[in-house]
Amino acid sequence: MTTTDTAVAGEKTLKTITLSINGVKIEVPEGTTVLEAARRADIYIPTLCYYPDLEPYGGCRLCVVEIEKMRGLPTACTTPATEGMVVTTESAAINEVRRSSLELILSTHPCECLVCHRRERCGPNDICLRQVNVTDRCVTCPSNQNCELQEVVDYLGVHELSIPRDTKPRDIDTSNPFFDLDRNRCILCSRCVRACQEITGVGAIDMANRGYDVKVATFGDKSLMDSICRSCGECMVRCPVGAMKPKEITRPDKEVKTVCAYCGVGCSMYLGVKDNKITGVRGDPEGPANQGRLCVKGRFGIAEFVNHKDRLTTPLIRKNGILVEASWEEALSLVAEKLGKYHGDEAAMITSARATNEDNYVMQKFARAVLGTNNVDHCARL
Amino acid sequence: MAGLATTFGSGAMTNSISDIVDARCILAIGTNTTEAHPIIGMNVRRAVRRGAKLIVANPLEIGLVHDATIWLRHRSGTDVVLLMGMMKVIVLEGLMDISFIDKRCENYDALKESLLDYPLNLVEEITGVPAETVAAAARIYAENSPASILYTMGITQHTHGTDNVMAVANLAMITGNIGKPGSGVNPLRGQNNVQGACDVGALPNVYPGYQSVSDEKAQQKFEAAWGTKLDPKPGMTLSDIIPAAHDGGIKAIYLVGENPSLSDPDGKHVREALRRLDFFAVQDIFLSETALLADVVLPACSFAEKDGTFTNTERRVQRVRQAIEPVGDSKPDWWIICQVAQRMGAKGFDFDSAESIMEEIARLTPSYGGINYKRLESGSLQWPCPTEEHPGTAILHTEIFSRGKGRFVPLTYKPPVEMPDDEYPLVLTTHRSLFQYHTGTMTRKVRGLNIFRKEELVAIHPADAKSLDISDGEMVRVISRRGDVKAKALVTDSSPEGTIAMTFHFAESPTNELTNPAYDPVAKTPELKVSAVRVEKIRQAAASPA
Numbered sequence: 001m002t003t004t005d006t007a008v009a010g011e012k013t014l015k016t017i018t019l020s021i022n023g024v025k026i027e028v029p030e031g032t033t034v035l036e037a038a039r040r041a042d043i044y045i046p047t048l049c050y051y052p053d054l055e056p057y058g059g060c061r062l063c064v065v066e067i068e069k070m071r072g073l074p075t076a077c078t079t080p081a082t083e084g085m086v087v088t089t090e091s092a093a094i095n096e097v098r099r100s101s102l103e104l105i106l107s108t109h110p111c112e113c114l115v116c117h118r119r120e121r122c123g124p125n126d127i128c129l130r131q132v133n134v135t136d137r138c139v140t141c142p143s144n145q146n147c148e149l150q151e152v153v154d155y156l157g158v159h160e161l162s163i164p165r166d167t168k169p170r171d172i173d174t175s176n177p178f179f180d181l182d183r184n185r186c187i188l189c190s191r192c193v194r195a196c197q198e199i200t201g202v203g204a205i206d207m208a209n210r211g212y213d214v215k216v217a218t219f220g221d222k223s224l225m226d227s228i229c230r231s232c233g234e235c236m237v238r239c240p241v242g243a244m245k246p247k248e249i250t251r252p253d254k255e256v257k258t259v260c261a262y263c264g265v266g267c268s269m270y271l272g273v274k275d276n277k278i279t280g281v282r283g284d285p286e287g288p289a290n291q292g293r294l295c296v297k298g299r300f301g302i303a304e305f306v307n308h309k310d311r312l313t314t315p316l317i318r319k320n321g322i323l324v325e326a327s328w329e330e331a332l333s334l335v336a337e338k339l340g341k342y343h344g345d346e347a348a349m350i351t352s353a354r355a356t357n358e359d360n361y362v363m364q365k366f367a368r369a370v371l372g373t374n375n376v377d378h379c380a381r382l
Numbered sequence: 383m384a385g386l387a388t389t390f391g392s393g394a395m396t397n398s399i400s401d402i403v404d405a406r407c408i409l410a411i412g413t414n415t416t417e418a419h420p421i422i423g424m425n426v427r428r429a430v431r432r433g434a435k436l437i438v439a440n441p442l443e444i445g446l447v448h449d450a451t452i453w454l455r456h457r458s459g460t461d462v463v464l465l466m467g468m469m470k471v472i473v474l475e476g477l478m479d480i481s482f483i484d485k486r487c488e489n490y491d492a493l494k495e496s497l498l499d500y501p502l503n504l505v506e507e508i509t510g511v512p513a514e515t516v517a518a519a520a521r522i523y524a525e526n527s528p529a530s531i532l533y534t535m536g537i538t539q540h541t542h543g544t545d546n547v548m549a550v551a552n553l554a555m556i557t558g559n560i561g562k563p564g565s566g567v568n569p570l571r572g573q574n575n576v577q578g579a580c581d582v583g584a585l586p587n588v589y590p591g592y593q594s595v596s597d598e599k600a601q602q603k604f605e606a607a608w609g610t611k612l613d614p615k616p617g618m619t620l621s622d623i624i625p626a627a628h629d630g631g632i633k634a635i636y637l638v639g640e641n642p643s644l645s646d647p648d649g650k651h652v653r654e655a656l657r658r659l660d661f662f663a664v665q666d667i668f669l670s671e672t673a674l675l676a677d678v679v680l681p682a683c684s685f686a687e688k689d690g691t692f693t694n695t696e697r698r699v700q701r702v703r704q705a706i707e708p709v710g711d712s713k714p715d716w717w718i719i720c721q722v723a724q725r726m727g728a729k730g731f732d733f734d735s736a737e738s739i740m741e742e743i744a745r746l747t748p749s750y751g752g753i754n755y756k757r758l759e760s761g762s763l764q765w766p767c768p769t770e771e772h773p774g775t776a777i778l779h780t781e782i783f784s785r786g787k788g789r790f791v792p793l794t795y796k797p798p799v800e801m802p803d804d805e806y807p808l809v810l811t812t813h814r815s816l817f818q819y820h821t822g823t824m825t826r827k828v829r830g831l832n833i834f835r836k837e838e839l840v841a842i843h844p845a846d847a848k849s850l851d852i853s854d855g856e857m858v859r860v861i862s863r864r865g866d867v868k869a870k871a872l873v874t875d876s877s878p879e880g881t882i883a884m885t886f887h888f889a890e891s892p893t894n895e896l897t898n899p900a901y902d903p904v905a906k907t908p909e910l911k912v913s914a915v916r917v918e919k920i921r922q923a924a925a926s927p928a
């Protein structure tokens with residue numbers, strides 16, 4: 001959401017409407033969907049294809065609700081709230097539709113762990129009593145315990161499927177150096193496809209084929225690497241399950257909010273940290289310039305250079321023509337002694353457009369007040 | 383950014399990144415936005431999805447061309463003519479915003495008169511864009527308000543870059559596209575903190591906050607604050623420092639976090655100049671091509687290891703926070719400089735944190751006056767932000783221009799300094815890849831990014847390739863008056879006939895050996911977008927097997 005979007009929404013707030021969900025009266029700005037109204041009031045409605053910054057889609061039918069004076073069971077994510085609307089989010093009929101929608105999804109997903117009551121307790125090295133294939137087990141999925149499908153299955157309490165499973169293996173695309181697309185785990189929510197169209201405007205991927213063969217694919221069914229994909233990962237971060245995941249995942253101990261070190265957009269981001277190493281980067285949804293979005297460099301290009309083995313770790317001084325390691329004391333004194341020999345305009349300071357404001361301030365102050373010259377510049381023009 | 387300062391009184395992006403999606407028309411000139419500013423590229427595409435018209439002006443077939451309502455494929459270096467041509471149509475057809483011109487601007491008559499020099503057939507002849515297309519673009523821009531102009535180095539990296547910028551500003555003012563959401567003149571700054579480095583005075587002619595070094599009041603203010611005498615004579619820009627080092631006028635350079643032996647024009651000359659120095663100190667996070675020439679190398683922390691602030695292209699000051707302990711024995715840049723200063727007996731370098739430096743910046747920099755770490759904890763601030771109560775400024779020049787009235791500047795066409803000739807028949811223009819960054823000191827260290835783009839590619843039109851008997855993927859030699867570089871040919875009609883395009887991300891193919899250091903007389907920005915070159919086939923025997 002952009003600042004101006006908020007401003008527009010702000011104008012709209014002039015008009016609020018009141019609806020009731022499960023008997024609770026809720027006031028929301030006009031234009032809010034029933035689902036968003038429920039979320040505001042902390043009323044849970046299961047969802048899988050909904051994502052806050054994507055246009056409403058209505059594909060998974062898990063969010064169905066009952067609304068007085070409306071026929072059938074409308075999907076909460078696509079229905080705008082209106083004045084006086086009376087909504088119910090739980091009933092036998094609702095449950096029935098949600099369960100059959102979920103079973104349909106589960107029938108093509110490696111779901112034996114999902115419906116197993118031991119799942120929470122099962123570790124990666126435990127022997128599966130039901131002899132589920134290792135690659136089909138939740139414990140081997142990168143999204144385990146961080147998966148919207150698990151959440152929904154638990155909420156609806158599904159423990160068996162009443163329809164036959166379709167376990168035919170599906171293609172895995174590992175061509176991208178940063179993330180994989182494992183279609184065996186894909187639940188066809190199309191969040192990735194919509195992200196690529198709505199968020200990035202690239203449109204590298206789409207839902208191809210029909211019926212049982214429908215799948216996420218690039219134009220001409222090429223690998224992601226051979227497609228027009230820009231590798232931003234906006235699709236991946238919106239995947240509710242483990243179908244799109246980074247190749248390397250280390251769960252961080254903490255996250256620190258900072259700003260990207262590459263281009264002038266200044267994307268706000270969280271650096272994941274574990275054992276004094278950067279584990280990964282997450283876009284900051286509150287970031288005023290990026291609203292959570294990142295490009296390939298910011299998302300995938302930071303940890304490796306910060307942690308790189310070629311980082312300079314000690315001062316170097318040229319002795320007999322070669323650069324040799326030195327102590328800070330030695331290096332700093334040498335620089336001070338040498339620079340002390342030049343007068344004013346015989347010296348120049350070249351500062352860095354990548355360093356902070358504070359760094360640059362001190363550098364120009366040093367040039368002017370200590371070296372005694374205005375010969376100070378950086379690569380602004382390049 | 384001298385051009386905007388002349389016209390408006392301030393050289394920064396007038397609007398915000400997020401309000402680009404509200405534009406009804408976007409003119410993207412001399413910017414390959416989806417490659418160099420990917421998130422802004424996404425905003426442009428979002429605006430187009432919402433129905434905005436997009437005009438792309440670029441000799442190269444960039445990604446946004448496919449989203450564009452109209453593509454102006456003008457010849458490199460003819461931007462002034464193209465833009466003046468558009469203004470001519472706007473004036474002829476009465477599409478200008480007269481009340482805005484009357485109320486907010488000055489010197490309109492002079493501009494109008496100078497438009498007489500741009501008959502559309504001449505515009506067509508010089509730019510190579512059909513007159514009808516120029517007229518169509520002019521109408522689209524003038525009739526779909528608010529309209530936003532985005533530009534980058536494609537506008538500034540010319541010997542007449544300042545004129546280009548003023549032409550852009552003229553066009554925005556003549557249609558009243560200043561001071562409201564979705565409009566404006568928006569120079570997109572390349573590196574993460576170019577804007578901030580300029581703001582805090584890392585420029586030879588101004589103190590922090592663009593206070594002129596030759597202004598007596600400013601001099602006194604900083605002398606009092608820093609407790610020392612200061613020189614009122616402006617210093618040298620980087621474009622002058624390098625030749626001065628070559629000639630011996632400059633004897634010592636202290637360089638932080640830049641890699642001029644790859645990023646600056648005429649790379650051979652740059653390295654020669656740096657070798658001639660008496661003393662050369664380099665402070666960086668990696669041993670760059672430039673650091674290899676140093677007498678002393680000081681290891682600096684990366685952004686992940688220090689506190690501070692960056693100011694992005696929309697004038698937004700945001701907090702940089704330390705996430706990990708410094709790698710090895712590296713130190714924050716400011717700390718290192720302070721240590722050197724103290725060893726030279728200087729006072730005023732006893733800062734104990736980045737925060738205490740920001741306090742001094744705020745005290746001396748009016749546009750940063752209300753910025754402090756406490757406020758930045760709860761969110762970013764866009765300058766000007768003069769007081770602690772001030773909420774910051776999303777859009778500049780809403781009521782009046784920083785200089786009072788917006789000034790129209792009549793302009794004449796100046797061709798690039800180095801035009802193609804028999805010996806060097808092709809134009810070389812430089813551009814960037816999404817997957818690499820600047821001279822690659824950081825991105826070349828990331829394996830995955832190098833899978834996308836691992837080497838220099840010379841984008842050359844199929845017709846040029848054919849006449850030179852060059853096939854796609856073959857190694858070629860590119861030669862200019864200054865040097866020669868080997869790289870792989872990429873045969874593509876995304877480059878127009880007669881023009882080749884290269885990046886400067888790769889040390890193995892240092893493109894800036896070729897480019898022209900001739901620079902704009904005002905902004906001192908070198909003409910990296912137009913150099914005359916020739917391309918040669920490398921004979922089979924000499925071709926590297928890789």
Ligand code: SF4
Nearest residue numbers: 196229230232233235
């Ligand atoms: S990585 Fe980005 S460009 Fe590629 S498919 Fe995903 S969203 Fe689209």
Ligand code: SF4
Nearest residue numbers: 186187189190192239
């Ligand atoms: S890959 Fe993920 S986001 Fe895309 S359709 Fe499948 S489950 Fe949804």
Ligand code: SF4
Nearest residue numbers: 260262263267295298
């Ligand atoms: S994430 Fe990409 S777009 Fe954002 S600041 Fe970094 S390099 Fe620029």
Ligand code: FES
Nearest residue numbers: 049058060061077
């Ligand atoms: S969340 Fe509403 S239909 Fe999927």
